[in-house]
Amino acid sequence: MPRESFQQELDNLVGDVLGLGKEVGGSLENTVRAMETRDENLATSELGVDVRYKARGAELERDSMILQARQAPVARDLRLLYTVQSVTNHLVRSGALSEHICHALAETAGAERDEDLEASLVEMARTARNIFNEGLDIFENRDIDRARDLQAKDDKVDLLYSEAMNLIANPSDTGAGAPEWRMRAALMVHYLERIADHGVDIGGSTVFLVTGQRIEDAMRQYLERDINPDGE
Amino acid sequence: MTTPRRLKEEQKVAEAPENRRDERVDAPSRVAEAPSGSAGPSAIGMKITDLAAFYGSFKAVTDVSMDIQANKVTALIGPSGCGKSTYIRCLNRMHEVLPVARAEGRVMLGDQDIYAKNVDPVNIRRRIGMVFQKPNPFSKSIYENVAWGAKINGYRGNMDELVERSLRQAALWDEVKDRLKESGFGLSGGQQQRLCIARTLAVEPEVILMDEPASALDPVSTQKIEDTMSELKKQYTVVIVTHNMQQAARISDYTGFFYIVNMGDPGRLWEFDETEKIFSNPDRKETEDYVTGRFG
Numbered sequence: 001m002p003r004e005s006f007q008q009e010l011d012n013l014v015g016d017v018l019g020l021g022k023e024v025g026g027s028l029e030n031t032v033r034a035m036e037t038r039d040e041n042l043a044t045s046e047l048g049v050d051v052r053y054k055a056r057g058a059e060l061e062r063d064s065m066i067l068q069a070r071q072a073p074v075a076r077d078l079r080l081l082y083t084v085q086s087v088t089n090h091l092v093r094s095g096a097l098s099e100h101i102c103h104a105l106a107e108t109a110g111a112e113r114d115e116d117l118e119a120s121l122v123e124m125a126r127t128a129r130n131i132f133n134e135g136l137d138i139f140e141n142r143d144i145d146r147a148r149d150l151q152a153k154d155d156k157v158d159l160l161y162s163e164a165m166n167l168i169a170n171p172s173d174t175g176a177g178a179p180e181w182r183m184r185a186a187l188m189v190h191y192l193e194r195i196a197d198h199g200v201d202i203g204g205s206t207v208f209l210v211t212g213q214r215i216e217d218a219m220r221q222y223l224e225r226d227i228n229p230d231g232e
Numbered sequence: 233m234t235t236p237r238r239l240k241e242e243q244k245v246a247e248a249p250e251n252r253r254d255e256r257v258d259a260p261s262r263v264a265e266a267p268s269g270s271a272g273p274s275a276i277g278m279k280i281t282d283l284a285a286f287y288g289s290f291k292a293v294t295d296v297s298m299d300i301q302a303n304k305v306t307a308l309i310g311p312s313g314c315g316k317s318t319y320i321r322c323l324n325r326m327h328e329v330l331p332v333a334r335a336e337g338r339v340m341l342g343d344q345d346i347y348a349k350n351v352d353p354v355n356i357r358r359r360i361g362m363v364f365q366k367p368n369p370f371s372k373s374i375y376e377n378v379a380w381g382a383k384i385n386g387y388r389g390n391m392d393e394l395v396e397r398s399l400r401q402a403a404l405w406d407e408v409k410d411r412l413k414e415s416g417f418g419l420s421g422g423q424q425q426r427l428c429i430a431r432t433l434a435v436e437p438e439v440i441l442m443d444e445p446a447s448a449l450d451p452v453s454t455q456k457i458e459d460t461m462s463e464l465k466k467q468y469t470v471v472i473v474t475h476n477m478q479q480a481a482r483i484s485d486y487t488g489f490f491y492i493v494n495m496g497d498p499g500r501l502w503e504f505d506e507t508e509k510i511f512s513n514p515d516r517k518e519t520e521d522y523v524t525g526r527f528g
Contacts, residue, residue: 003525072478074511075520212513 006071010080013063017084017091020056021136023049024095028132028195031098031105032125035118040109046102053095060088076209083209087139090198090205094132097191097198101125104184114177117167117185124160124189128196131157135202144210147203151215157196164189275469276342276438277302278323283337284498285318285327292318294498296337298488300439305461305470307480307507310490311528315499316473319490320441323471324360325353341439358385361432365444367424369416369431374399374408377416377427381435394434401467402430403460422453429460433468440464442472446479458483477523481511489519 027049034043064081067073073081131153138146168186176182204215213221278300285293293315300306300323308316321327322335325346339346346356358381369377378395387394395412399405404426408419416427425445432440442461446454461483464470474480480487487510491502503510503519514520522528 006525074477074481074523075514077524078512 003071006067006073006077009067009071010077013060013067013084014080016060016063017088018136018140020053020060020088020091021139023056024053024091024098025129025133025136027095027098028129031101032122032129034102034105035122035125038105038109040106043102043105043109046099047106048099050096050099053092057088057092061085064088079209079212083139083205086205087202090135090202094195094198097195101188101191104188108178108181108184111178111181113181114167114171114175114185116172117164117177117182120160120164120167121185121188121192124157124164124192127153127157127160128192128199131196132199132202135199135206138203139206139209142206142210144203144207147207147215150200150203154196154200157193161189161193275302275465275467277469278342278439278471279338279340280323281338281340283319283322283335283339285315285322285335286333287318287330288332291498293322293490294500296501298501298504300469300471301486302469303465303467304485305465305472305483306486306488307484308471308473308488308490309475309477309480309522310499310502311492311522312475313499314490314492316490317443319499320443320471320473321362323439323441324357324362326357326362328353358435359437360439360441361435361437362441362443363425363428363432363445365447367421367428367448369419369424369427372416373413374416374419374427375412378430378434381431385435387435395430398430398434399427401433401460401464402426403456403463404430420453422449422456425449425453425457426460429457429464433464437468439469439471442470444473444475447475454479477511477525481507487511489514489516489522491518491522 027046030042030046033039034046064085068078068081071077131150134146134150134153138144138150164185168182168189171177171182177185207213207215280296280298280300283293283296284291296319298306308320310316318327323339325335327333327335335347337347341356341359344351346353346360370380372380375395378398379391382391382394396405396409399408404423407423408427411418416424419427425448429440429445446457449457458479461470461472465485472480472484484507486504487507488504489502489510490499492499503514503516505514509515510519511523514523
């Protein structure tokens with residue numbers, strides 16, 4: 001097959017992106033565990049990963065640009081490089097948000113907490129982590145049917161977001177938690193919602209990679225097909 | 233063969249009464265809108281239906297239907313031996329110059345069937361000019377190379393103006409204006425090819441066919457030819473055969489991919505669409521494999 005070395009370079013690049021994805025997934029896992037167990041040390045151990053992810057993201061972006069310059073890719077190769085850059089950006093941003101959460105956890109260690117709000121946060125963190133991991137898995141396996149389902153799963157995060165924000169805005173008279181913790185809880189809710197969105201977008205990018213269509217267009221076509229099976 | 237979506241929309245606009253080409257050709261405002269220094273005829277599109285080309289009993293190309301849009305560049309790509317050059321030569325009846333060669337099907341230039349009885353192939357070749365892979369200037373001066381075709385076609389206008397205009401359109405004037413009486417052979421390969429383009433333009437064709445016009449040229453000359461094509465499509469309909477896919481991606485509006493299913497089969501138009509579609513998300517796997525360099 002011609003262009004074997006180019007194909008090898010593309011495969012290596014995708015492997016590197018997946019490697020970064022696994023690392024970020026690991027950070028996210030630690031973040032969720034730190035939230036579940038109030039483990040200050042675990043949260044602190046994650047501080048600084050952001051810099052490493054950003055540097056790795058810049059390297060991947062550079063590798064992608066070099067391949068574009070040298071190989072003049074088109075069609076699926078071009079879509080792959082575009083998707084690699086997009087997914088890399090989502091991974092780096094997710095890693096940074098994960099670290100922000102750990103920062104908030106470390107800063108408020110020992111502070112009094114609203115247990116209902118904390119339970120909502122933990123539930124949201126687990127869901128966001130699952131969506132992120134699934135988005136990465138969809139990218140790895142090009143499993144675009146699951147990308148549509150991922151969009152639906154994100155609705156749960158949006159619901160938890162509303163629930164958590166409601167608890168923040170309307171604290172109970174007793175057990176409202178320390179003000180500094182409530183303030184950071186509001187930030188964490190926002191960070192978790194963004195992480196879930198990044199996971200959904202990784203799935204959406206995979207739809208573009210495989211079909212050349214934006215997920216919104218693919219979803220519309222899918223729905224129209226169901227309504228009009230004869231295509232009339 | 234399906235017609236690209238944008239092409240269909242453009243045809244609808246073109247077919248609207250207010251946009252009928254015949255009416256535009258004669259409208260004074262059309263002449264006023266023409267680029268400075270140009271007086272060539274308006275471009276015409278072509279419609280090819282069920283075209284097949286033969287060398288004796290061997291069928292080299294089959295079932296090609298394609299709408300070639302006026303004032304656009306249409307690129308033809310595909311692996312070697314798939315019939316691109318044979319096909320393009322059918323578009324101005326150059327194919328039949330070989331004694332054993334013939335074509336079947338319909339090729340319309342505007343409203344005229346170029347294969348109809350009573351049609352003079354020489355006149356068709358004047359209206360549909362051709363530039364070949366290797367520059368082939370006459371052994372005459374630069375001036376005479378450009379003027380020759382117009383002269384034998386009975387051109388009665390100002391020949392000096394025609395030569396200058398043609399050389400300007402071919403982006404060669406500034407390089408040769410002080411040595412018009414020198415031999416065309418004294419020019420570089422890239423300049424010779426642009427001289428051949430100027431020679432083609434001087435007989436005021438409506439369509440220009442180019443068969444790998446830059447394949448023998450260095451990158452700078454290639455760039456000049458490509459820039460020239462971008463200008464030419466403002467006035468002419470351009471069809472180009474190229475092996476350089478990046479060139480097709482850079483300069484063309486529509487791209488046709490020719491393909492042979494099995495060795496010995498005739499070449500077919502496998503996919504025809506807007507260039508951006510062919511090079512970003514083609515419909516057929518073979519097209520994608522070819523444009524991404526997986527074969528060919």
